[in-house]
Amino acid sequence: MEGTTIWFILIAVLWTSYFFLEGFDFGVGALLPVIGKNDAERRVLINTIGPVWDGNEVWLLVAGGATFAAFPEWYATLFSGFYLPLLLILLALIVRGVAFEYRSKREDRRWRRRWDQAIFWGSVVPAFLWGVAFANIVRGVPIDADREYVGTFFDLLNPYALLGGLTTLVLFILHGALFLALKTTDEVRERANRIAGRLVLATIVVGGLFLVITQLQYGKPITWLTVAVAAAGLVLAAIANARGREGWAFAGTGLTIVCAVATLFIALFPNVMPSTIDAAYSLTTTNAASTPYTLQIMTVVAIIFTPLVLLYQGWTYWVFRKRISVAQIPDKIAETAR
């Protein structure tokens, strides 16, 4: 296989991992005011992702860095073109990350309420905008002969892209609800289970519509398969959640995320950013790529270190595998360093 194809697949894998992992912690953040009825419950929610959210977010940084290294033209056109949505994502991720760390550092109720809002918006905004961004990448955007994006911010807010944004938003919230059902106890767990039951229907409608349009407009024969498996994942999630099989339900939305991202990337290949002005201006895995030498070095590094990362991140999830209950939350954060 050619280096450019390998790196196209690797970048798809990085984004898939990112959406799978940060998908549920976006969901947890979005559900913070819904499932967390009081401060102790909200702290339960935050602590289910406390040890892992930062590691999850690194997948984004590596996806960005790898795109820069393997497809500099893609990185340059995408990031300068989708300027304002990316800025919003950055601002959201900044306040959200600080919020997790600072929220419980003071007893003050107003302080905590503000940070809760930061966590909520910091989760909802990127969960929605990543869908908008990827739908636009697949749909194609106005790119000129100089490989510059020549559209406006509002061109990015077309109906198909907004549907894509809605899809990632509900899918990630559902993924987060199922994660919470799996990681909490008692009332929080029951509430998460009930909300997941309602969300899964919404996700099947919205996500189903988005994937079918994607398939009909931009799909290839093989993507019928990934679309079907993505749908099956949601059905599995619905059934398993109804029967209280939380592990299976979470695996179901996980499968949906993997197959939905796969659908988008397969539909895209061999383009990386199609141009709506002229197909000749489209960025492809070939014309946007780095030299074979750079790709080769990157491949060696990725082959050695990606499994290692998966191993120790997996171990983290094993260490923190237990459910968290309201009773376990220390009632007061001593301001001395505990």
Add this chain to the structure above:
Amino acid sequence: MDPLDIARWQFGITTVYHFIFVPLTIALSALVAGLQTAWVRTGKTVYLRATKFWGKLFLINFAMGVVTGIVQEFQFGMNWSEYSRFVGDIFGAPLAIEGLLAFFLESTFLGLWIFGWDRLPKKLHLATIWMVALGTTLSAYFILAANSWMQHPVGYRINEATGRAELTDFGAVLTNSTLLITFPHTITACFLTAGLFIAGISVWHLARRKHTDVFRPSLKLGLVVSLIAAVGVIITGDIQARVMTEQQPMKMAAAEALYETSQPAPFSLFTIGTLDGSEEVFSIKVPGVLSFLATGDFNGKVEGINNLQAAHEAKYGPGDYRPNIPVSYWSFRFMVGIGFLTALIATVGLWVTRRGRFPNSPWMWRIGMLAILLPFLANTFGWIFTEMGRQPWAVYGVLTTAASVSPGVSAGSVLTSLIALTVVYGVLMVIEIGLLVRYAKAGPPSEAEVLPSTDEDHSGSGRSLTFAY
């Protein structure tokens, strides 16, 4: 306004801001790991209490470093798309490797360290903070590899057909002579920052005779680290000056506001130039010292700005190849001056507190606290000097900054971004400092607080978490 200027301001503001948190992250992770090691090896609770205290401040700082780092990685594509296209083949690799090797390591193991106090065996838990320290240091190496390539491009060629730089030797990029001296200079500066941070906060408590059991050893640790690091910063800085003179003579000339080539060249203590910075009006000079700094010989020849400008025009075509002289001159002086001052403060601090002495002069304590700020200033001036001194180049001798900016991004967009980031950064700074002061003043946990509770429920399910957000 020109998008180029706004994009430069954004890069300057976000980078200086990011680097407020980075040095503490790098060096405090190692020093906290050292304190925890002392606890594991000696079993003395005072080290555990120190670990928890400094660890908490480390975490408050760490969060800011992480979130501001995301902007650093994305703004190359957003504001500097032409740069990204031109150098991506070379510059992207260290960035991606930094993420894969360093960011995963530090963020994953930090999660384990924060939440793992009662879940991991003692020694395994200790290993997690060492992994964090390893991650932060590796991160510094790879990002400095990327920056050093901009200062002194190696291991590449220009592909005439595509007009892009292409990597030919990755080993050369990772062993760039600029990198090999910039890395130790930066790391020692990080330890100087953390050392005086620890010393200054210890001084605050000691001046009030509070928690002396924890802050006496902390003060000593802080001062010893500061002194060693300050000496390291000075030695590496001296070598770096010679490397810089060889690789970027214009930057050295600008640092000295040396307009005419001189042999021997004097070191200027103070120079006032004309407003446009093209000529000097008044100056005080020490003969021969610049020659020594730049070449290692008191009689060495140092090229002047005017001669270099002519030489650059001959080589690269017509244009202005001079960086902003006053900025280069003063940032260099402040960086060096503050560096020496910190060495002096650490030495005096160690002397006045030797063998358990306790100075009574409130001025001693005040200086100790104010000294916290000095390394932050020196770090900032250092980066301003090294980046501004390279102008008009983004990649020295290869690509100008003006040719690097995103052509398709409007001034309005960049301005929106600059304002939004500056406002959010400003608010977060106020909050961060507020929290740091609050927790620094609160002091370390008591012995009873850090020891495991006796009514421990070994089933593990009902037990309250040792740490929770």
